[in-house]
Amino acid sequence: MFSDNPALYGLTVIVVGVGGCLGYFFLSNLFLDKVLFPASGPNAGRNINRANMIRPWLFLFPALFALMLYLAYPVFETLRLSLTDRDQGGAFVGFANYSQMMAEPKFWEAVRNNMLWLIVVPAISTAFGLLVAQLTDRIKWGNLAKSLIFMPMAISFVGASVIFKLIYDTRPEDQNQIGILNAVWLKFDGGIGSVLLLQVLPSMLLVGFVVIVASVAWSFVRAIVAKGEDHSGWLLPLRLLVAVGALWLIWMSLSSLVGLWVGELPYGEAQTWLTVPLWNNFFLMVVLIWIQTGFAMVILSAALRGIPEETIEAAIIDGANPFQIFFKIKVPQIMGTIVVVWTTITLTVLKVFDIVFAMTNGQWETQVLANYMYDKLFRANDWGVGSASAIIIMLLVTPILVWNVYNARKEMK
Numbered sequence: 045m046f047s048d049n050p051a052l053y054g055l056t057v058i059v060v061g062v063g064g065c066l067g068y069f070f071l072s073n074l075f076l077d078k079v080l081f082p083a084s085g086p087n088a089g090r091n092i093n094r095a096n097m098i099r100p101w102l103f104l105f106p107a108l109f110a111l112m113l114y115l116a117y118p119v120f121e122t123l124r125l126s127l128t129d130r131d132q133g134g135a136f137v138g139f140a141n142y143s144q145m146m147a148e149p150k151f152w153e154a155v156r157n158n159m160l161w162l163i164v165v166p167a168i169s170t171a172f173g174l175l176v177a178q179l180t181d182r183i184k185w186g187n188l189a190k191s192l193i194f195m196p197m198a199i200s201f202v203g204a205s206v207i208f209k210l211i212y213d214t215r216p217e218d219q220n221q222i223g224i225l226n227a228v229w230l231k232f233d234g235g236i237g238s239v240l241l242l243q244v245l246p247s248m249l250l251v252g253f254v255v256i257v258a259s260v261a262w263s264f265v266r267a268i269v270a271k272g273e274d275h276s277g278w279l280l281p282l283r284l285l286v287a288v289g290a291l292w293l294i295w296m297s298l299s300s301l302v303g304l305w306v307g308e309l310p311y312g313e314a315q316t317w318l319t320v321p322l323w324n325n326f327f328l329m330v331v332l333i334w335i336q337t338g339f340a341m342v343i344l345s346a347a348l349r350g351i352p353e354e355t356i357e358a359a360i361i362d363g364a365n366p367f368q369i370f371f372k373i374k375v376p377q378i379m380g381t382i383v384v385v386w387t388t389i390t391l392t393v394l395k396v397f398d399i400v401f402a403m404t405n406g407q408w409e410t411q412v413l414a415n416y417m418y419d420k421l422f423r424a425n426d427w428g429v430g431s432a433s434a435i436i437i438m439l440l441v442t443p444i445l446v447w448n449v450y451n452a453r454k455e456m457k
């Protein structure tokens with residue numbers, strides 16, 4: 045009867061749900077005050093105090109139970125599936141699924157691409173957000189500019205992917221190209237303008253990137269032996285990991301730099317951009333950067349407005365120029381907020397799935413961990429390896445999540 049009448053079904057659900065909550069609170073309160081700790085007799089005072097201590101937890105119990113069921117059960121169930129084999133009737137196989145996953149080239153491709161996303165997307169999104177927040181903070185049409193930049197936040201990842209697929213679109217030679225990127229590309233003919241824009245400019249960006257990465261790596265390596273630095277045991281693996289990652293990035297950048305000048309660019313031919321290995325990863329990252337810049341801008345703009353005017357006026361009186369005020373006065377004061385924005389975007393990057401799924405589906409060396417997990421779980425029906433990859437993602441996300449919450453609370457204080 046209820047399935048034939050959705051309105052009646054919804055009304056019944058509301059009545060039962062609300063009535064159940066009210067009944068639980070009324071009866072539990074009655075049981076606490078009349079049965080468990082009655083406010084009468086020689087122990088009336090002590091019972092009242094005990095009832096008041098238990099009452100908040102009694103009222104919170106349904107929410108806590110539902111939360112534990114919603115959050116904790118999937119974690120334990122995923123862990124159990126990662127240690128069992130479905131084809132053998134759920135037999136315990138230890139770390140066999142993890143070993144199988146580690147032996148697959150696609151898994152390491154996903155790890156490599158996730159590292160690339162983690163380095164590029166949070167850095168560029170935060171930098172663009174900070175730049176836009178600073179530039180639009182004191183102009184009359186700043187709010188309009190902020191609204192336009194924040195607008196992509198209202199678009200879903202899949203919607204944004206469809207938009208950018210049109211930008212990267214490639215049609216056969218006998219048809220007109222509708223992709224903006226190919227329209228620009230076909231303007232190049234190998235002349236001086238092509239050399240400057242396609243070789244000199246990218247080379248300068250790559251060299252600058254190498255210098256920045258090398259500087260960061262050196263600061264981490266130097267801190268291992270420098271006096272007065274924190275030499276905690278847990279920091280050493282982190283610093284070594286950053287140093288190794290930086291060396292890998294430097295190698296990749298230098299290889300790309302050589303490729304820019306040695307390889308022959310196919311001028312005059314429309315390119316299928318999403319099939320170009322390595323570079324197609326950056327084309328996908330652009331989508332997330334486009335979306336997350338608005339988020340970073342809003343948070344950082346609020347932080348910039350919270351800086352006391354006295355410190356800026358004092359710097360101006362002392363003769364500081366705008367760059368010195370920005371980098372030496374403003375940025376240090378909002379560093380905590382920058383870290384929170386950075387880590388929040390990092391969490392989003394670790395979970396990125398929609399963009400890759402909608403644009404390349406992990407083909408042409410664009411696989412990421414979340415898409416790899418989806419492939420294993422729902423296409424290959426390999427629940428063991430799929431659950432193992434889900435556990436890996438959770439282990440990667442958890443430290444950043446804890447650090448993010450710690451910094452957010454520190455910032456609030």
